[in-house]
Amino acid sequence: MARGDRNNRAHKPRRDIYQEVTSRILELLDAGVAPWRRPIKRSAHGDGMPKSFSTGKNYRGINVFLLAMTSWAHGYESDYWATFNQVKKNQGAVKKGEKSTLVVFWKQATTKDKESGEEITIPVLRHYNVFNAEQCEGVNAPDQVDEEVQAEPFIPIEEADSIVTNYANGPLVVHIGSAAMYLPSTDTVRIASPDRFEARESYYATLFHELVHSTGHKSRLNRGLNEAPAPFGSLDYSKEELVAEMGAAFLCATAGISPPTIEQSAAYIDGWRKKLKDDKKLVVQAAGQGQRAADHIQGHEWSNRTQMPNRPPSYIQS
Secondary structure, three states: OOHHHHHHHHOOOOOOHHHHHHHHHHHHHHHOOOOOOOOEOOOOOOOOOOEEOOOOOEOOOHHHHHHHHHHHHHOOOOOEEEOHHHHHHOOOEEOOOOOOEEEEEEEEEEEEOOOOOOEEEEEEEEEEEEEEHHHEEOOOOHHHOOOOOOOOOOOOOHHHHHHHHOOOOOOEEEEOOOOEEEEOOOOEEEEOOHHHEOOHHHHHHHHHHHHHHHOOOOOOOOOOOOOOOOOOOOHHHHHHHHHHHHHHHHHHHHHOOHHHHHHHHHHHHHHHHHHOOOOHHHHHHHHHHHHHHHHHHOOOOOOOOOOOOOOOOOOOOO
16 A cells, blocks of 8 residues: 555544434434334233223223323333232232232212201212232233234344443343333333334334433433433423433444434434424534433543533433
């Protein structure tokens, strides 16, 4: 090789993958992206609405929120819930150590009016405790039927898997349930099994998103995630979601799986960007922290890139 060729190569600017990804996402946002869709496949036997095991009817009101949030936090895949007595009546048993979830309802009660002495009917708030079907033994809910079609064996993507396994002092990753989340209080990522995803690339993109969240832990880049949690949908929560998805997009590009995932990233980012009044600058600012997070996961020292002026405060698990 001629000396001039070596000099020309030495002065060739280094490719900035992070900038390429940021530019591409901004282009997609300008062009308009399809709505984001969930990459994790649900069970063919459930629709996600909490149901009574005894009646099969959907719960209503605040109980939908109470039971759905419990399922989400613990990774329950069954939609069905039963009381201790209902489980026992069906020749089943609650697994040892399992905790119940509160369900409330209004019941009409008869009492006497203090002034007139007449009998009147008033609504009284009552409650009882239920267990998810997955907390029980010896009972099978309608959505716990064994799948007839076996999932194809998951084959890891070497470059993406290397990023995950080489994340030094990273969080514990647990495969459970039908959702994905980062739990700052225990420094744990919970994610559905790889074979539950529509594609291998979707699995890694989702896992990268949660791993970027984990960089905000006080033991790492300290974005305040394990302090007082920010409410879902708040400004701080929304900004952290932008950071996580930008960081995930960078890691996907590094792993060579960007083409199948970048439109999904743009769609997800667009949803949170709209909650922040469509401020495109926030996407660029989030890219700064996303770059730092991606570098941290890969074990690179933070380079002299443009940094966000202040770290966002606390954040709850996603």
